[in-house]
Amino acid sequence: MRAESNADRLVSQVLAGEVWPALADRHVYRLGPDGQPFVLPGMGGVTLDVHCGDPATGYASDHLEPGASVRHRDPAANMALQFLTCVGNEVRIASGPAACAVGHVIGQHAYVLVDFPAAAMAGITTGDQVTVVAVGQGLVLTEHPAITVKNCSPRLLAAMPGGTGADGRLDVHVAAVVPAEAVGAGSGMVSEYANTDLMGAYAGLGEDLSLGLEGLRIGDIVALEDSDHRYGRGYRAGYLTIGVISTGQCLLFGHGPGPSSLMSGPADAFRLVTDPGANLSSWLHDGQEASR
Amino acid sequence: MSADAEGLALRPVAVNLLGLVEQPEFGSTPYRVSADGSSYVPVGDGGIVLGVRLGESVFARDADHAAPGACLVHPDEGARHALTVYSCIGNQVVIRTGQAAGARGIVVGKRGEAGRVIVSLAQEDLARLRPADQVAVRAYGQGWRPAGFPAEVTVLNTAPAAFAALPVAVTDGGRVLAGVRMIAASKLAGNGIGRPAAGWDLDLQLSAPGEQSGDGSGGTGSLLLGDLLAVSDLDARWNMGYRRGWLTVGLVVHGASPLPGHGPGITPILSGPAGVLQAEPDPTGHVGLTEAAAQALIEGEPELE
Numbered sequence: 355m356r357a358e359s360n361a362d363r364l365v366s367q368v369l370a371g372e373v374w375p376a377l378a379d380r381h382v383y384r385l386g387p388d389g390q391p392f393v394l395p396g397m398g399g400v401t402l403d404v405h406c407g408d409p410a411t412g413y414a415s416d417h418l419e420p421g422a423s424v425r426h427r428d429p430a431a432n433m434a435l436q437f438l439t440c441v442g443n444e445v446r447i448a449s450g451p452a453a454c455a456v457g458h459v460i461g462q463h464a465y466v467l468v469d470f471p472a473a474a475m476a477g478i479t480t481g482d483q484v485t486v487v488a489v490g491q492g493l494v495l496t497e498h499p500a501i502t503v504k505n506c507s508p509r510l511l512a513a514m515p516g517g518t519g520a521d522g523r524l525d526v527h528v529a530a531v532v533p534a535e536a537v538g539a540g541s542g543m544v545s546e547y548a549n550t551d552l553m554g555a556y557a558g559l560g561e562d563l564s565l566g567l568e569g570l571r572i573g574d575i576v577a578l579e580d581s582d583h584r585y586g587r588g589y590r591a592g593y594l595t596i597g598v599i600s601t602g603q604c605l606l607f608g609h610g611p612g613p614s615s616l617m618s619g620p621a622d623a624f625r626l627v628t629d630p631g632a633n634l635s636s637w638l639h640d641g642q643e644a645s646r
Numbered sequence: 647m648s649a650d651a652e653g654l655a656l657r658p659v660a661v662n663l664l665g666l667v668e669q670p671e672f673g674s675t676p677y678r679v680s681a682d683g684s685s686y687v688p689v690g691d692g693g694i695v696l697g698v699r700l701g702e703s704v705f706a707r708d709a710d711h712a713a714p715g716a717c718l719v720h721p722d723e724g725a726r727h728a729l730t731v732y733s734c735i736g737n738q739v740v741i742r743t744g745q746a747a748g749a750r751g752i753v754v755g756k757r758g759e760a761g762r763v764i765v766s767l768a769q770e771d772l773a774r775l776r777p778a779d780q781v782a783v784r785a786y787g788q789g790w791r792p793a794g795f796p797a798e799v800t801v802l803n804t805a806p807a808a809f810a811a812l813p814v815a816v817t818d819g820g821r822v823l824a825g826v827r828m829i830a831a832s833k834l835a836g837n838g839i840g841r842p843a844a845g846w847d848l849d850l851q852l853s854a855p856g857e858q859s860g861d862g863s864g865g866t867g868s869l870l871l872g873d874l875l876a877v878s879d880l881d882a883r884w885n886m887g888y889r890r891g892w893l894t895v896g897l898v899v900h901g902a903s904p905l906p907g908h909g910p911g912i913t914p915i916l917s918g919p920a921g922v923l924q925a926e927p928d929p930t931g932h933v934g935l936t937e938a939a940a941q942a943l944i945e946g947e948p949e950l951e
Contacts, residue, residue, distance in 0.1 A: 385884045385885065387881070387887065387889070389883065389884055533833075534833035535831075535832055535833045535879065535888055536888070537833070537839070538839050538840045538887060538888070539839055539840025539841065540840075541835070541836045541837060541839055541907040542836045542837030542838075542849060542905065542906065542907025542908050543837075543907065551840055553840075553887050553888040554888060561890075562889050562890045562891055562892070563888070563889055563890075565888070580833065582681065582906060583906075584683060585679045585680065585681060585682070585683045585906055586679065586681070586905060586906035586907060587906060587907050588681050588836060588851055588905075588906030588907035588908070589833060589834060589836065589851045589907070590681070590906075606840070606885065607840070607881070607884060607885035607886075607887040608839050608840025608841065608885045608886050608887030608888075609840045609885075609887075
C-alpha cells in the first residue's frame with residue numbers, strides 16, 4: 355500500500371505461544387439457527403486443508419479456524435499474545451516434528467490463528483510450541499489521521515494494493531462489502547481480541563437467514579458498513595471498518611465467518627476498490643510457500 | 647397447567663435458588679474506553695445501585711449499565727449460570743441475611759456473560775442491603791406458556807403474574823400483540839447477539855435524545871427502564887441472531903453505557919415470526935413494568951399453577 359506510515363518507528367517483540375487443543379464439554383451439542391443440535395469440529399487444535407483463498411463456508415464445521423490455533427498457558431501472558439500479535443506476523447514452530455516451519459498470522463479469534471503451508475501443517479499438533487514475532491500495534495497512517503489501524507503488520511500494509519489517492523483518501527481493495535445487519539457475536543468487544551462474527555452466511559439454510567455472504571473466502575479483505583472499531587467494536591452510521599476474514603463456517607446461531615479488524619474510520623476517509631483478488635493469499639501465502 | 651408448543655400438558659416447577667448480592671469488580675486499571683475514545687471510570691455496572699427506579703429514562707444517569715436495584719450472583723460458575731437462566735421477571739426474592747433480612751423484592755431482569763439477576767426492592771430496603779447478603783430467589787417461569795398462545799411465539803424469561811401486568815394480548819385473529827415504546831432495527835443490536843436469550847441480555851446501541859446519534863437519526867426518544875421494546879429481524883428462541891421477518895420483544899432492564907457495542911439492555915420475553923407476533927409502538931403513552939406493578943408483585947402470593 356502506497357501510504358506513509360510510522361512503520362520504521364515500531365518495535366518487534368518475540369512472544370511464545372502453544373498450539374491449543376480443541377475444547378468440548380460433556381453436554382456435547384450446541385444449537386443451530388433452527389434449533390438443530392450439532393457437534394462439529396473447527397475451533398482449536400490444527401484444522402487441515404483450509405487455507406487463505408479457500409471458501410470460508412460450505413464445511414461441516416463450526417467456528418472454523420483455519421490452521422493452527424495458538425494461546426499461551428498463563429492468562430496475562432496470553433492476553434499479551436492476543437493483543438500484540440498482528441495479521442501478517444511471522445510465526446515459527448519451535449518444537450515437535452514441524453519445528454522451524456514458518457507460517458503467518460491471519461487473524462485473532464480468542465486464539466492467534468496461523469496459516470502454514472499444507473506440508474508443514476500435517477506435522478503440527480496440539481502442544482507444539484510456536485514463536486511469534488509481534489509487530490504492528492501502534493501503526494499509524496500519517497497522511498490519514500482519521501483512520502485508526504488495528505492488528506495490521508507493516509508487512510501486510512506494504513503488500514496490500516491501493517494507498518493514498520490523488521484526493522487524499524485511502525484506496526483499499528476489498529473482496530466484499532458487509533451490511534451492518536450481519537454483525538453478530540463480537541459486537542461490544544475490544545478490537546484487538548477475537549473477531550466479529552458475520553451472520554447471513556449460513557450455507558445451505560433458509561433464505562430468511564441469508565445476507566448474501568455465503569461467498570466469502572478465508573483471507574478476504576472486507577469492508578464493514580456502519581462499523582466503528584477504533585475503540586472497540588460498535589455500530590456507528592457513516593463509519594467503515596476494514597477487516598480480514600480469519601474464521602469460517604459456523605452453525606451456532608448469531609455467529610459466522612469473521613473478520614479481524616485492520617482499519618477503521620469515517621467512510622469518506624476511504625475509497626473502496628472492488629477486487630476479487632483482495633485476499634491474503636494474493637500477497638502473503640504464496641510468497642511464504644516459495645520461501646519454504 | 648399450561649400447554650407447551652407441541653400441545654402436551656406439562657406443569658412448570660418452581661425452584662428455590664440462592665443468590666448473593668454482588669460487589670462491582672475492577673481490574674488493576676479503573677478506566678474503560680468509551681465509543682468516542684475517552685477514558686472513564688465505570689459507575690453502576692453491577693452491585694447495589696441506589697435511586698435508579700423503573701420508569702426513569704435509560705439516559706438519566708452518567709453511569710454504565712446501571713440497573714434498577716441490586717444484582718445477584720453466585721461464587722460457583724455453574725450455580726451462577728443456573729441462577730441467571732432459571733430466574734424470570736416477576737420472581738419473588740427474600741433477603742435472608744444482613745440488615746435487610748426479611749425484605750422482599752422481585753426479579754426485574756437479567757444480564758449476561760458471567761450472569762447477573764437484577765432485583766428491585768423498596769429503596770429503604772435497598773439502602774440496608776450489603777454485598778454478599780444472601781437472597782433466596784423463587785425461580786419459576788422457564789417452561790411456562792400462557793394459555794391460548796400461538797405455538798409460533800416463544801415465551802421466555804417471564805413468570806405469569808409479571809407477564810399479566812405487561813401490555814401483551816392475543817387478538818381475535820390469534821396473533822400476539824405487544825405494546826412497546828419503540829421498535830429498534832436489528833443492526834443496532836450489540837453485546838448479546840449470538841448469545842443465549844435465556845441467560846444474556848441484549849444491548850441496543852441507542853443514543854440519548856438530542857445527542858449525536860450512532861444511528862444517524864438524532865437520538866432515541868424517551869426510553870424508560872421497565873419499558874417493552876421490540877427488535878425487528880431478530881430471532882431469540884435460543885441464541886439471539888438475525889432472521890428476516892422475525893420479531894423479538896424484551897423488557898428494558900438496565901441503562902445506557904459509554905462502551906462501543908453496548909447500550910440500554912433488554913431481557914427477551916417474546917420471539918416469533920412477525921406475522922404472528924406484532925409490536926405496536928407508542929413513543930409517548932406506552933406503559934411497561936412500573937414501580938407500582940413491581941410493588942404489587944412483591945406483595946402478591948407466590949406463584950405456582
